[in-house]
Amino acid sequence: MKKLFLAATTALMMVSLTTGAYAAKFKFPSDAPVAAVTIPDDWESGETESGVEATSPDEAVYLSIDVADAKSIDDVMDDAVNWLGEQGVTVDASTSKKTEDKLNGKDIIYVEWDGKDKDGPASIGLAALVLNADTILVLTYWGTKGEEEKNTATIGQILNSIKEQ
Template sequence: MRRTLFKAATAAFLLCALPAAVQAKTFELPDETPLVTIDLPNAWSPEEIDKGAQATSPDATIYVAFEISNLKNTEKAVVDAVKFLADSGVKIDPSTQKKLETKINGLDVVDINWDAVDKDGPTKVSLSIIILSPTKIGVLTYWGSPAGEKKYAAQLKGIADSIQPLGR
């Protein structure tokens, strides 16, 4: 009886997990020699961009982008990301900056967060610099409303957790 229940529970789990696994688009980046993969939810209309991939939540409260850059241009990558946000109408409050060093799936990460304001009101901004190799970094940029951040917390965690190094 226990064996039958275990088999049924395992089958139910696999059937439930399978749709979740295919509900995201996987990107291997960079195109020429992939170093990393990232999954972006299909419901967020993920798409390739010049140096990576981007997606926006269905209600447009959250935007994420993941781009590959050269390690020697880390400062330029950060400046470019902040400029992109400013050009998109996001005004960062520099006095709220918080910096944290962490790891994602064994990769070293420097995470910088700010409070900001966009056309819809208060927003949160995160810029994560992920060391992919001795010559390449990944820059994960995120901005969204505090309500969107709460609503999509699981998806945002899933996006970050999906970043996987290749060939290590």
């Protein structure tokens, strides 16, 4: 009986860990939600003026998701680039790589670069996730090369949790 209880407890813990039981779900923007995302509790996260942002526990990865519409997409992308510059992130334009794909059944265009920050080599990315004809999510990614890889699975879980509201 003791072995059965231990096995059941272990199985329950594994299911809880793999289903994100210890995570915060953000619906954003809070005054009129158009999207939701689930971010693990051990990540520092919070709502911003136009979305949400999160930093991994080891501070190797920063990720933000902002709401834009077709008219404001350029402004939101410019704001993201300017914010990265204010953080001391520089981009090597010659490394630009554009990818078009699907994320959760929605079209996504992702542009990534190599660059640098105060800690050295960095990965930088901007993406436009088309929720519908009127709403686009702008994803900003910044990771420390050599450290960000430790967060790959969690980043995948976060991205896969993005849903239209």
